Amino acid sequence: MGSKYTKRYSEECKRDAIVLVRSSGRTVTEVARELGVRPESLRNWVRREQADRGEGTAGELTSDERGELKRLRRQNREQRQTIEILKRRPSS
Incomplete structure (x- = not known):
């Protein structure tokens, strides 16, 4: 910490x-x-x-690779959150 x-x-x-x-x-x-x-x-x-x-x-990892990994992890987390939200929506 x-x-x-x-x-x-x-x-x-x-x-x-x-x-x-x-x-x-x-x-x-x-x-x-x-x-x-x-x-x-x-x-x-x-x-x-x-x-x-x-x-x-x-x-x-190089600095560029660490930056890319961070970006991809953030994108992955956001996509998982979007999927969870869509799963909770009632189907039409």
Whole structure:
């Protein structure tokens, strides 16, 4: 469950942090501490960026694929709700 105090970082901020991790030779934890970001967040950003470049682990979805999956799940849920509503309607 997410905290109501969760910080939101811009895509530019995330990109800059990822570049710093990749170019500095320092650990994710060190860079996160310097930037005031949670190490878990920065690690996730780096992992997602690797997946988007096709360098993720086997079966890991890219950002586009995750977006498509989310859209399809929402569409599926809406269609199931529509079917349930139509089932409840009295037939003519």
